[in-house]
Amino acid sequence: ILNVEQSPQSLHVQEGDSTNFTCSFPSSNFYALHWYRWETAKSPEALFVMTLNGDEKKKGRISATLNTKEGYSYLYIKGSQPEDSATYLCAFDGGSNYKLTFGKGTLLTVNP
Amino acid sequence: DGGITQSPKYLFRKEGQNVTLSCEQNLNHDAMYWYRQDPGQGLRLIYYSQIVNDFQKGDIAEGYSVSREKKESFPLTVTSAQKNPTAFYLCASSEGRLRLYNEQFFGPGTRLTVL
Numbered sequence: 001i002l003n004v005e006q007s008p009q010s011l012h013v014q015e016g017d018s019t020n021f022t023c024s025f026p027s028s029n030f031y032a033l034h035w036y037r038w039e040t041a042k043s044p045e046a047l048f049v050m051t052l053n054g055d056e057k058k059k060g061r062i063s064a065t066l067n068t069k070e071g072y073s074y075l076y077i078k079g080s081q082p083e084d085s086a087t088y089l090c091a092f093d094g095g096s097n098y099k100l101t102f103g104k105g106t107l108l109t110v111n112p
Numbered sequence: 113d114g115g116i117t118q119s120p121k122y123l124f125r126k127e128g129q130n131v132t133l134s135c136e137q138n139l140n141h142d143a144m145y146w147y148r149q150d151p152g153q154g155l156r157l158i159y160y161s162q163i164v165n166d167f168q169k170g171d172i173a174e175g176y177s178v179s180r181e182k183k184e185s186f187p188l189t190v191t192s193a194q195k196n197p198t199a200f201y202l203c204a205s206s207e208g209r210l211r212l213y214n215e216q217f218f219g220p221g222t223r224l225t226v227l
């Protein structure tokens with residue numbers, strides 16, 4: 001079973017703070033790395049699909065980077081807002097059989 | 113309105129009973145998946161199906177069964193052989209082989225409690 005680790009497990013920040021968290025994954029057999037955002041009582045929704053080493057993607061105040069050689073991806077949130085409170089999941093895609101291996105997630109709470 | 117529906121949202125069953133969780137999608141996706149989430153754990157894959165009438169075991173298939181008779185439906189049966197069935201169950205779908213990267217779309221989940 002593949003090891004996909006996310007840190008920290010949980011994070012509390014104040015509104016307006018910028019924050020970041022990490023996803024580490026196997027550096028071999030890499031095909032893609034997915035980031036999802038999962039708000040309480042809602043379905044997980046896709047944020048980014050990262051595929052190339054050095055990729056950097058951005059959606060509004062959220063951005064992500066990818067280092068496939070060392071096996072990590074960072075997710076950054078600039079100027080956190082209470083509506084950013086959610087669990088952020090990363091998922092490793094080794095390219096076979098459409099399977100994704102998920103990390104345990106980082107639970108972000110943004111206090112107003 | 114395209115999406116994935118799971119019903120019911122909450123389900124209670126007595127120990128020893130089989131129970132079937134529903135998952136329907138109208139996204140015309142080829143691939144469908146069942147995951148389980150427990151406190152402090154990541155999503156763990158139970159079963160997946162790449163195409164109608166075909167499915168494969170995931171990482172924790174013991175005590176579960178599935179069928180894929182129609183493209184839009186992928187029901188999961190939690191059998192009495194599943195030792196710890198109380199959990200949150202998520203269904204997902206993806207375009208599968210039609211798309212380069214396996215972006216999955218999730219339903220709202222079913223919380224199963226076995227009493």
